[in-house]
Amino acid sequence: xxxxxxxxxxxxxxxxxxxxxxxxxxxxxxxxxxxxxxxxxxxxxxxxxxxxxxxxxxxxxxxxxxxxxxxxxxxxxxxxxxxxxxxxxxxxxxxxxxxxxxxxxxxxxxxxxxxxx
Amino acid sequence: xxxxxxxxxxxxxxxxxxxxxxxxxxxxxxxxxxxxxxxxxxxxxxxxxxxxxxxxxxxxxxxxxxxxxxxxxxxxxxxxxxxxxxxxxxxxxxxxxxxxxxxxxxxxxxxxxx
Numbered sequence: 001x002x003x004x005x006x007x008x009x010x011x012x013x014x015x016x017x018x019x020x021x022x023x024x025x026x027x028x029x030x031x032x033x034x035x036x037x038x039x040x041x042x043x044x045x046x047x048x049x050x051x052x053x054x055x056x057x058x059x060x061x062x063x064x065x066x067x068x069x070x071x072x073x074x075x076x077x078x079x080x081x082x083x084x085x086x087x088x089x090x091x092x093x094x095x096x097x098x099x100x101x102x103x104x105x106x107x108x109x110x111x112x113x114x115x116x117x
Numbered sequence: 118x119x120x121x122x123x124x125x126x127x128x129x130x131x132x133x134x135x136x137x138x139x140x141x142x143x144x145x146x147x148x149x150x151x152x153x154x155x156x157x158x159x160x161x162x163x164x165x166x167x168x169x170x171x172x173x174x175x176x177x178x179x180x181x182x183x184x185x186x187x188x189x190x191x192x193x194x195x196x197x198x199x200x201x202x203x204x205x206x207x208x209x210x211x212x213x214x215x216x217x218x219x220x221x222x223x224x225x226x227x228x229x230x231x
Contacts (some may be wrong), residue, residue: 035215044121045160045207047219091159096215102172103148103214107159 002027004094006108013082014116020067021077021111023092031097034068034075035105040088048090051075053097079113087115120144123208123223130198131231138193138226140208146221148214149191151183152207154225160207166191167214195228203230 003026013019025034036048051059051068059066063083067076079086089112093105121142140149148167152160164173166185180202182194183219195202203226209220 035219037222044224045222050217050219052217098215101175102162102163103167103211104150104162104174105160105209105220107161109159110157 002029002032002094002096002106004092004106004108006053006092008111009015009109010112010114012116013079013115015082015084017082018078018080019082019113021056021079021090021092021113023075023077023108025073025092025094025096027073029096033097034066035093035095036064036075036077037091037093037107037116038088039091039096039110045091049077080113084115084117087113089113121208121210121221121223123206123226125226126224127168127227127229128231129229132200133197135147136195136228138208138228140191140193140204140223142191142208142210142221143189144212144221145188146210146212147188148211149185150209150211150220151181151191151193152209154205154207161205165192172195189190198228198230200230203228 005024032053034051037045039045049061065078089110091110092108097113124194128209150165151163154160205225207225208223210222212218
């Protein structure tokens with residue numbers, strides 16, 4: 001079974017600085033997708049960035065980028081020029097590319113990010 | 118804007134009294150999911166519908182049922198809620214299964230059990 005581990009329950013960063021959130025995963029599959037989702041307090045979960053396992057190039061979305069190390073099964077999220085609105089719970093998630101049994105996001109336990117002015 | 122809408126935002130029910138949570142979507146997505154998220158924990162999939170095909174997770178209690186009468190709506194029924202069922206319930210949709218397409222989440226329904 002696949003698992004996702006986020007070893008940092010909480011992180012903090014000063015506004016305009018850069019922060020990196022860690023995520024590792026375990027799988028025997030070769031084809032899968034990885035996601036970072038953001039869940040602000042009492043608000044809906046939204047996609048931050050996604051990565052296809054077959055792509056070697058790291059995904060980038062504006063201030064958000066990932067460091068995807070397939071061999072190490074690592075998928076960290078870097079937030080540059082942090083803003084107050086980035087404060088939220090961040091979940092790393094795994095999704096199989098093909099599985100006859102089930103289709104789901106497997107989430108890590110989350111990292112709560114605080115942003116200080 | 119196309120979206121996923123969950124009603125109600127907050128639901129209070131009594132121990133053992135059946136409750137239904139609803140989810141609607143305007144995205145015309147094929148797949149609809151129900152996740153349970155307990156306080157300070159990761160969301161956990163209960164089941165999903167791929168079109169009309171129901172897929173239950175192996176560890177989802179029998180107490181939880183779901184209905185999808187049409188593409189737009191999906192319901193979560195809890196037949197006899199226990200105290201351990203207090204949680205946030207998240208509905209999500211996806212255009213297709215096993216794809217890189219993101220799941221789109223609703224705001225959630227927070228269920229409390231008295």
